[in-house]
Structures are given as C-alpha cells and as structure tokens.
Amino acid sequence: MKQQIIVSGIGGQGVLLLTRVIAQVAVDRGIPVLTSETHGMAQRGGTVLSTIKVGDFSGPLIRSGQADLGLLLWEANLPVHNSLLKEDGCWVINSANSDSGIRIDAADIARQLGNAVLLNLVLLGVAVREQAIFCTAVDCEKAIRLLAPQKFVEQNLTAFRRGQATP
Numbered sequence: 001m002k003q004q005i006i007v008s009g010i011g012g013q014g015v016l017l018l019t020r021v022i023a024q025v026a027v028d029r030g031i032p033v034l035t036s037e038t039h040g041m042a043q044r045g046g047t048v049l050s051t052i053k054v055g056d057f058s059g060p061l062i063r064s065g066q067a068d069l070g071l072l073l074w075e076a077n078l079p080v081h082n083s084l085l086k087e088d089g090c091w092v093i094n095s096a097n098s099d100s101g102i103r104i105d106a107a108d109i110a111r112q113l114g115n116a117v118l119l120n121l122v123l124l125g126v127a128v129r130e131q132a133i134f135c136t137a138v139d140c141e142k143a144i145r146l147l148a149p150q151k152f153v154e155q156n157l158t159a160f161r162r163g164q165a166t167p
Contacts, residue, residue, distance in 0.1 A: 001031055002055030003134050004062050008081050009048055009073030014120030017147065018071065019050040021124065024143035025135045026054045036060035047077055054134055069132050071123050073106075090132045092123050102130055109162050115152075118159035125163020137164060 005022060009015040019035055026033035034053040051062045067084045075095040085091065091101030096108070104126050106119035121144065127133040128140060141157060148156040 001134055002057070003053075003069065004057075004067045005052040005054070005069045005071065005133065006062060006067045006081060006084050007050040007052070007071045007073070008077040009120070010077075011046055011048055012117065013048070013073040014117045015048040015050050015073060018073075018120040018124060019052055020147050021121075021140060021143045022052050022054075022133070022135065024147060025139040026052075028139065028142060031134075032056055034060035047074075047080065049077075049081065069127065070101075071120075071127060072101075073120055073123065090130070092127045092130070092132060094119050094123060102126060102132070104163070104166060106163065109166065110159060113155065113159055113162065115155060115159075118155065121156050121159040122163035122166075125160045126166065127163075128160075129164045 007015050007018050023033045023035050031054055034057055036051045038049045053060055062084055064083045065086055068089050070085050070091045072093040075093055093101050093103045094106040095103040096105040106122035109122050110116050110118035128135055128137050144156050145153055
C-alpha cells in the first residue's frame with residue numbers, strides 16, 4: 001500500500017485535523033505514514049499545505065507530479081498545487097463549479113450542518129465514497145472519534161457521512 005496525498009486549504013478550514021485523521025487511519029492499520037505541514041500565514045487566512053505519504057517512503061515531501069490524491073478545501077489553491085498531482089491522480093475539490101476533478105460544495109453542506117469548518121470531513125467522505133483514498137468509512141469514523149474534540153465528535157461524524165452520501 002502506497003499513496004501520496006496533499007491537503008490544501010486556508011487557515012481555519014481544518015487542514016490539520018483532516019491530515020491527522022488520515023494519518024491515524026494509517027497508524028491504526030499498521031501502515032507507515034509520514035506527514036509534513038506548511039502553515040505560511042495560516043492565522044491570517046493564508047494557505048496551509050499538508051502532505052501525507054502512506055506506505056514505505058523515506059521522506060515526507062511530495063515532489064511535482066507525484067501525488068495520487070489532492071483534497072482541496074479552498075479551490076483558489078488549485079493553480080498553486082496543481083503541479084503536485086500525477087497525470088492520473090484525483091482531485092476532490094470544495095467547489096460548486098464542475099471543471100475538473102470531483103467537485104462538491106462542501107462549504108455549503110458544512111454551513112447547513114452549522115459549522116463551516118466541517119467541510120474538511122465532507123471532502124474526506126467524498127474521497128472514501130469514490131475510493132480515491134486508502135481509508136474505509138469504518139477506519140475514518142474510528143479516527144474521528146479518537147481525534148475530534150469530544151463535544152464535536154457527532155457533528156464531525158455527521159459531516160463525514162454527508163460527504164459519503166452526497167451524489
């Protein structure tokens with residue numbers, strides 16, 4: 001099992017929790033995992049990029065043209081990170097538009113659930129539904145229960161499940 005994943009968004013969108021959930025799934029399954037984060041001006045709404053390498057890799061950074069999957073919480077980051085994805089890689093993008101990749105208005109779904117930051121787990125649900133990521137729904141729910149703040153666990157699980165159920 002080898003998969004290289006990038007997660008990109010802006011500060012406050014849940015990039016880091018999403019990264020931790022995916023990494024926790026790998027740990028729970030006994031698969032080696034490496035992560036790296038670039039925060040930039042995240043506290044001021046700047047770009048946050050996280051890389052996740054699942055499997056036997058020697059370093060955490062993903063070179064140009066090597067990512068299998070990109071989870072974009074902020075569509076405007078697509079031109080910035082597009083070169084990281086393989087030709088046959090898959091984007092799952094928070095977007096109401098339908099140009100390329102798998103697009104879903106995760107922000108709208110999250111707002112309907114009462115918390116805009118939930119868009120991260122909506123996108124994860126979509127990636128699991130599309131079998132674009134190594135995780136299963138059971139794996140992800142276990143990791144969410146472990147990592148989400150207790151008072152937000154059910155809300156996080158609901159967002160993840162909505163992503164799986166949204167056509």
